[in-house]
Amino acid sequence: MSALVLEQKELNEPLERVALERVWKRPPGFIGWITTTHHKDIAIRYIVTAFIFFALAGILAFFMRLQLSFPENNILGPDRYNQFFTVHGMTMMFLFAVPVMEALGLYFVPLMIGTRNVAFPRMNAFGYYTYLAGGILLYVGLFLNIGPDTGWFSYVPLSGPQFSPGKRVDFWAQMITLTEIAALVGAVEIIVTVFKMRAPGMSLNRLPIFVWAQLITAFMIIFAMPAIMLGSGMLAMDRLTHVSTHFFNPAEGGDALLYQHIFWFFGHPEVYIIFIPATGFVSTIIPVFARRKIFGYTALVLSLISIGFIGFGLWVHHMFATPVPELGQSFFTAASMMIAIPSGIQIFCWIATLWGGKPQMQLPLLFVLGFIALFVLGGLTGVILASVSLDLQVHDTFFVVAHFHYVLIGGAVFPLFAAIYYWFPKWTGRLLDKSLGLWHFWLFFIGFNLTFFPMHQLGLKGMPRRIYTYAYDSGWANLNLLATTGAAIMGISIVLFLINVWRSRHSGVNAGPNPWHSPTLEWATESPPPDYNFVYLPTVQSREPLWDEVSPPVVCGLSNRKRESLITTLMEAAPDHRYELPEDSIWPVILALVVGGGISWAIFDPWAVPISALLTFIVLCFWFWRGNEPASLTHHVQSSEDLQLLKSEANKI
Amino acid sequence: MTARAVIDVSELPSATMDHRSTIWWGNLMLLCIETMMFALLVGAYFYIRQNFYEWPPPKVHDPPAIYHAVPLLTVPTINLVLLLMSCIPMAWVDRACLKHNQMSVTLGLVVVILCGAAVIIFRFLEFHSLLFKWNENAYASAVWTILGMHLLHLFTGTLEFALLLSWLLLKDMDVKHARDIRVTATYWYWIAGVWLVLYAIVYLSPRFL
Numbered sequence: 001m002s003a004l005v006l007e008q009k010e011l012n013e014p015l016e017r018v019a020l021e022r023v024w025k026r027p028p029g030f031i032g033w034i035t036t037t038h039h040k041d042i043a044i045r046y047i048v049t050a051f052i053f054f055a056l057a058g059i060l061a062f063f064m065r066l067q068l069s070f071p072e073n074n075i076l077g078p079d080r081y082n083q084f085f086t087v088h089g090m091t092m093m094f095l096f097a098v099p100v101m102e103a104l105g106l107y108f109v110p111l112m113i114g115t116r117n118v119a120f121p122r123m124n125a126f127g128y129y130t131y132l133a134g135g136i137l138l139y140v141g142l143f144l145n146i147g148p149d150t151g152w153f154s155y156v157p158l159s160g161p162q163f164s165p166g167k168r169v170d171f172w173a174q175m176i177t178l179t180e181i182a183a184l185v186g187a188v189e190i191i192v193t194v195f196k197m198r199a200p201g202m203s204l205n206r207l208p209i210f211v212w213a214q215l216i217t218a219f220m221i222i223f224a225m226p227a228i229m230l231g232s233g234m235l236a237m238d239r240l241t242h243v244s245t246h247f248f249n250p251a252e253g254g255d256a257l258l259y260q261h262i263f264w265f266f267g268h269p270e271v272y273i274i275f276i277p278a279t280g281f282v283s284t285i286i287p288v289f290a291r292r293k294i295f296g297y298t299a300l301v302l303s304l305i306s307i308g309f310i311g312f313g314l315w316v317h318h319m320f321a322t323p324v325p326e327l328g329q330s331f332f333t334a335a336s337m338m339i340a341i342p343s344g345i346q347i348f349c350w351i352a353t354l355w356g357g358k359p360q361m362q363l364p365l366l367f368v369l370g371f372i373a374l375f376v377l378g379g380l381t382g383v384i385l386a387s388v389s390l391d392l393q394v395h396d397t398f399f400v401v402a403h404f405h406y407v408l409i410g411g412a413v414f415p416l417f418a419a420i421y422y423w424f425p426k427w428t429g430r431l432l433d434k435s436l437g438l439w440h441f442w443l444f445f446i447g448f449n450l451t452f453f454p455m456h457q458l459g460l461k462g463m464p465r466r467i468y469t470y471a472y473d474s475g476w477a478n479l480n481l482l483a484t485t486g487a488a489i490m491g492i493s494i495v496l497f498l499i500n501v502w503r504s505r506h507s508g509v510n511a512g513p514n515p516w517h518s519p520t521l522e523w524a525t526e527s528p529p530p531d532y533n534f535v536y537l538p539t540v541q542s543r544e545p546l547w548d549e550v551s552p553p554v555v556c557g558l559s560n561r562k563r564e565s566l567i568t569t570l571m572e573a574a575p576d577h578r579y580e581l582p583e584d585s586i587w588p589v590i591l592a593l594v595v596g597g598g599i600s601w602a603i604f605d606p607w608a609v610p611i612s613a614l615l616t617f618i619v620l621c622f623w624f625w626r627g628n629e630p631a632s633l634t635h636h637v638q639s640s641e642d643l644q645l646l647k648s649e650a651n652k653i
Numbered sequence: 654m655t656a657r658a659v660i661d662v663s664e665l666p667s668a669t670m671d672h673r674s675t676i677w678w679g680n681l682m683l684l685c686i687e688t689m690m691f692a693l694l695v696g697a698y699f700y701i702r703q704n705f706y707e708w709p710p711p712k713v714h715d716p717p718a719i720y721h722a723v724p725l726l727t728v729p730t731i732n733l734v735l736l737l738m739s740c741i742p743m744a745w746v747d748r749a750c751l752k753h754n755q756m757s758v759t760l761g762l763v764v765v766i767l768c769g770a771a772v773i774i775f776r777f778l779e780f781h782s783l784l785f786k787w788n789e790n791a792y793a794s795a796v797w798t799i800l801g802m803h804l805l806h807l808f809t810g811t812l813e814f815a816l817l818l819s820w821l822l823l824k825d826m827d828v829k830h831a832r833d834i835r836v837t838a839t840y841w842y843w844i845a846g847v848w849l850v851l852y853a854i855v856y857l858s859p860r861f862l
Contacts, residue, residue, distance in 0.1 A: 008656045119675040188682040196675050200660060222682060226689040234697075237794070245787055245794035247697065253704045253791035258697055265693070539660060557663030566662055567675065576673050577666045613805075617812055624816060 006553055017535050019560035024116075024531035026584050035584040037121035038531055039110050042128050044427065046103030049128075050096050053135055057091035058494060060084045062487055065451070069484035071472045081468035082149035083168075087142050089152030090172065093270065094179040095135045097412060101277035102186040102221075104419060105214035107427075109190055111522035111529060112208050114199030114538040116565040117581050119192040122623070126588035127185030133596025134178030141171035148172035151466065153267060154235070156248040156259045161239045170239060170603040173232040177599055180225045187218035187225075194218075197565060198573040199521065200539040200555065208520050208543070209294065212301050213280025216308045217273050223312070224269035231262035236602070243606050257322055264315035272311040274408065276304060278415035279346055282368050285422050286350050288518045289365040290357025293544060296349040303342035303349075310339045320391045329388050336386030343379060347372065362516070363437040367418035370445050374410025378403060381456070396466075399459025405452045417444075417497070424501070425515050429527040430508030436500040443493035450486025454479040519544030537566055587623035594619055668828040670751065670835055680836045684843050687806070691847055694802065695854055698795040709792050709859055712784055723859045724796070725782035732775040733852050736845050739768035747838045750831040758826060758834060762818045765841070769811030776804050796855050803851060806844050813837050 026032040026041075036042070064084055067076045076084060110118055118124050141147045148168050150159040159169045194207070194215045207215075234247040238254075246252035248259050287294040294300065316324055316332040350372065359365060381403040385391050394400060417440075424432050463476050470476050514523040523546060525534050536554035538545065545552070555575070558564045563581040568574055598612020671677065702708050712722040746761035780800060785793035817834050824830075 006658055006660060009659045009661070010656050011659065120679060184686055188679055191682055192675050192678045195678055196673075222685050223689050226686055227693050230690055230693050230697075234794075234798075237798075243788070245798070246789075246791040247701070247794050249791065250704075252789070253701060253710060254794070255701060255704055255791070258700050261700070262693065262697065536659075553658035553660055555662055556659045557661040557665075566665075567669075567673065569673070575660060575662050575665060577669050578662060579675065580667065613808075621816055625820075 009556060011536065011554075011556060013535055016560055017530075020532040020535065021530070023560060023563055026531070031586075032584065034589055035586045037117070037125050037582060037584050037588070039106050039118045039121065039124060040529065040531075042124050043103045043107035045128055046099055046106065046131070049132060049135070050100035050103060053091050053095040054100075055494070055498075056139070057088045057096060058491065060088040060091070062491055064088065065484040065487040067468060068470075068480050070481070071470050071474065071477050073469055076468065078468045079149065080145075082466075083142060083145075083147040085466060086148045086151055086154075086172070087138060090138060090148070090175065091135075092408075093152060093274075094176065095131075095138070097274040097408065098183055098221075098270070099131055099179070099186075100416065101217070101274055101412070102183065102190070102214075104281070104423075105190050105217070105277065106186060108423070108522055109193055109211055109214055110197070111426075111525070111533055112211055112520050113194060113197060113202060114521045114524075114534060114540070115193070115197040116533050116537070116563070118189045119197060120189060122582050122585050122588050123185055124189050125585070126591050127182040127189070129589050129592030130178050130185070130595055131182035133592055133600075134175045134182065137178065137596070137600050138171060138175040141168070141175075146171065153263050155263075156235065156238075156256045157250075159235060160248055161244070164239075167603055170236060173236040173239075174599045174603055176228055176232040177236075178596060180229045181595070183221050184225050187221035190214050190218040191222070195570050196567050197579075198568050199537060200566070200568055200573055200575050201552065202540045202568075202573045204571055204573075205298075206540060206543045209283040209297065209300055209304075210280040210520070213276050213283070213304055216304050217276045220269050220273050220276070220308055220311060224266045224273065227262050227266035228270075231259060231266070234262075235259070240602075240606055257319075260319050260322065261315070264318045265312075267318065268315040269311045271404075271407070272307055274412045276307060278371075278412040279304065281415040281419040281422075282350060282371060283346075284518075284520070285364045285368050285418055286353050287357070288422075288516050289360045289362055290354050291360065292353065292357035293547075294349070295352040295356060296345075297543065299345055300349050303345045306342045307339060310335055310342070314339065317386055317391070320388050321395045333386055333388055337383060340379065340383060347376070362421075363432070363434060363441065364418040364422035364516075366438075366441050367414050367421065370441065371410060371414035371418065374406055374414060374448070378406030378410050382407060394459050396464055397459035398455040398463045398465055401465050402452050402455035402459060405448075405455075409448060409452075417441075420501075422516065423522075424504070424508075425511030426522060426527050426529070428505045428508070429511055430504055430506075431511045431515060432504045432508060433500050436496055440493050440497045440500065443489050443496065447486045447489030447491075447493055451483045451490060452486070454482050454486075458483075514546070517546075519547040521545055532563075585623070585626070587619060587626065591616065591619045591623065666828075668832060670828060670832040674832055674836075676832065676836050677839070680839055684840070687843075688847065691799070691802070691851065694795070694799055695851070698799065698854065701791045701795055705792065709785075710790055712789075714789055719784065722784045724784060724856055726856060728775060728782050729779050729852065729856050732772055732779055733848065735768065735775065736772050736848055739765055739772065740842060740845050742768065743838050743841050747835055750826075750835050750838075753826065753831065755821060755826040758831070759818065759821050762814055762821070762834070766811055766814050766818065769807060769814065773804065773807050773811065776800065776807065799851055799855055803844070803848060810837065810841050810844050813840070 026036045026038065063076060064081065067073055067081055106118060106124065110116065138147070146166065146168050148154065148171050150164060150169055150172070154169060154172050157163055194211055234245065237243045237245040238248055246254040248254045248256055250256065283294060283300055313335040314332060316328060317336045320329060381399070385394070385400065385403055421432055421437060424430070458476055458479050461476060463470065463474070511527060513525070513527055521538055521540070524538055536556055537558065538554060539552045541552045542548055555566055558566060558578060563583065565579050565581055567576050567579045569576050594612055594615045598608050598615065601608035601612070668674065707721065709722045709724070712719040742761045742764040746758050746765060749757035749761060780797070783793065783796055787793050787797035814837060817830065817837065820830060
């Protein structure tokens with residue numbers, strides 16, 4: 001094809017920059033803020049919202065620790081305690097961990113693969129607002145004192161119509177539906193963007209490991225999340241008067257264990273949906289600070305893929321205390337142990353990278369090392385829990401609480417903080433303060449271990465999880481007090497972190513475009529990146545494009561009169577066709593309002609479903625119709641005078 | 654201004670009509686999600702079956718009592734055939750899109766929409782073939798949900814075609830809209846294909862398994 005010929009050309013970069021600036025600029029004021037479809041705007045909103053929910057769930061957790069700090073304490077009382085631990089778990093899983101991991105992907109995947117936006121920008125915005133609606137719904141419930149109180153997995157029969165009358169559990173079910181819509185939307189965005197919009201030359205075997213991790217996670221979301229949507233939908237139908245199905249009602253042939261199977265078919269992959277992106281951060285950060293290429297790229301990618309598959313074969317190990325056939329139990333024990341192999345391969349690759357490099361002790365690397373230490377501990381208790389006999393001993397005790405906090409905080413929150421220290425300069429152009437960061441790290445590390453290590457022992461001593469208090473002679477008091485002290489220290493460290501972010505975002509040290517001398521494409525543009533990401537889309541010739549001696553050619557010939565990007569082929573990333581991206585749009589917000597409103601209303605009335613479905617169709621008609629007017633006809637008319645104006649603006653630069 | 658090595662893409666097409674386009678992949682991912690949903694629903698159906706001696710359970714709530722309450726076949730089978738037949742005009746539309754024949758596409762879409770509407774109407778009658786209401790037992794809840802979820806897709810597909818048809822009647826068919834129609838056609842084939850499997854499970858499996 002003639003288009004693919006490499007040529008030498010004179011490029012007028014200032015002119016191109018001004019033209020792109022005009023096309024990609026969002027309208028001013030509130031209208032622009034609410035209608036934006038830039039992936040970076042949306043992703044930052046996701047991240048900020050997720051951290052607000054993280055703080056809220058942290059406050060709930062701290063209240064739980066206060067309640068448990070002394071025997072026969074009565075700060076919260078049983079009912080509020082139930083609501084708090086349920087909402088804490090739901091928030092951390094559905095409103096913090098999954099969205100924040102996906103959000104980093106939505107921000108960095110387009111930058112790392114060298115394109116201008118995600119594949120479906122309006123749908124991306126819709127995903128964010130749906131997620132927000134789900135979060136608001138949950139907290140409205142909590143503040144009205146009708147928050148869900150049946151635990152984050154909301155087992156039947158406890159959560160069924162007979163034992164949980166009222167609307168509490170329905171808040172659980174509908175919040176799940178909304179946030180899972182958002183997660184699925186994000187997953188489709190990431191998959192299609194990675195498949196079709198990579199920079200020319202970025203064949204799959206040159207994909208940064210961060211992007212691989214996001215891609216595999218997105219596929220896991222596609223195959224795992226439908227389960228929880230189905231399960232929560234069935235539960236909601238079972239509960240709703242006038243519908244009253246019997247999926248989980250044993251009196252009419254339904255089955256409580258069916259619920260557990262459906263829930264954990266989602267619930268176990270969920271752990272990897274949170275953990276795999278975190279390993280993507282780690283694999284990005286380690287080579288940068290070790291100053292060498294990652295050791296074992298292929299092994300790492302294959303490990304991620306096999307975790308993606310094996311992660312679907314583990315769910316029954318959450319159900320060892322139920323009458324599952326013994327042969328089945330053995331299978332799931334074997335699979336649970338097998339997943340330690342790819343996880344181990346990753347850890348060895350990281351250690352080998354550090355071993356062979358010259359590690360520079362910067363904050364991101366410090367958090368990564370904290371991750372490796374804690375995750376190994378959490379992994380060890382994981383191997384213990386994979387064994388049926390041991391699992392039965394500690395089932396539903398604080399040992400399990402300790403285990404999954406080591407895995408989730410150690411395995412996901414530590415890498416997340418590493419990622420924030422690493423990419424903060426990309427978002428703001430400034431570095432986070434180092435000494436405050438060190439305080440944050442050490443207080444968080446010490447506080448975390450003080451909180452959760454004693455829980456192993458509490459569990460072995462027989463303290464069940466989810467009890468709101470315990471007796472004086474139980475012998476659990478000292479360790480509980482220790483855990484509460486640790487929680488306070490963790491709380492202080494998070495406050496320090498938030499202060500650091502708040503102060504550094506305007507007054508931190510100037511970082512320049514590439515403060516860590518990183519090899520990936522997100523550092524090939526300014527910080528923060530312009531709305532169009534790159535003036536000329538890059539091409540790549542290796543896995544570490546910014547560490548190459550020669551700079552590869554750039555792409556030219558894309559329109560600067562409308563929002564246009566380049567579509568490349570699936571495997572080889574050869575240029576294929578041009579792709580017009582949509583303008584800013586109000587319809588995603590309106591659609592999210594309709595969907596969020598309809599699903600919330602369905603808590604009370606089944607008619608909400610057909611009515612909001614009809615409204616959804618009407619909104620989608622507007623979305624389709626308005627979005628199909630060619631952009632060049634609406635407001636980017638470029639006459640010859642216009643061109644003159646552009647040139648004079650460019651000359652000023 | 655300095656000369657740089659560039660790849661000039663200005664000659665490349667601005668849209669394609671097949672799996673090279675983003676929306677084709679977006680649609681495929683949607684179908685993965687929906688297929689997973691149905692697979693889990695079918696899993697639930699067979700899981701619940703373990704709790705019954707007789708499947709479907711005897712109908713005893715109100716007379717006349719039926720011991721072996723298998724769903725009736727006539728209406729569902731007519732509807733299955735109708736849905737499968739609708740793939741013929743669909744394929745015709747699909748090919749007309751490739752040839753940019755707006756007239757054929759418009760006519761074909763009208764036929765597909767009429768088929769879709771007919772299938773939807775028959776689907777409402779089909780619920781009576783199940784002999785139970787959804788809230789009578791877990792079996793009934795499962796089969797009603799299977800039929801209902803599929804009905805939702807029938808609505809979506811038919812309405813999508815109605816929207817695309819109104820575009821064709823008011824505007825010209827460009828490559829992008831021809832592609833949209835082709836992508837929606839993929840969705841329609843999936844609706845028909847998945848129903849072939851679900852039909853066998855709901856109507857035939859209680860008879861032969």
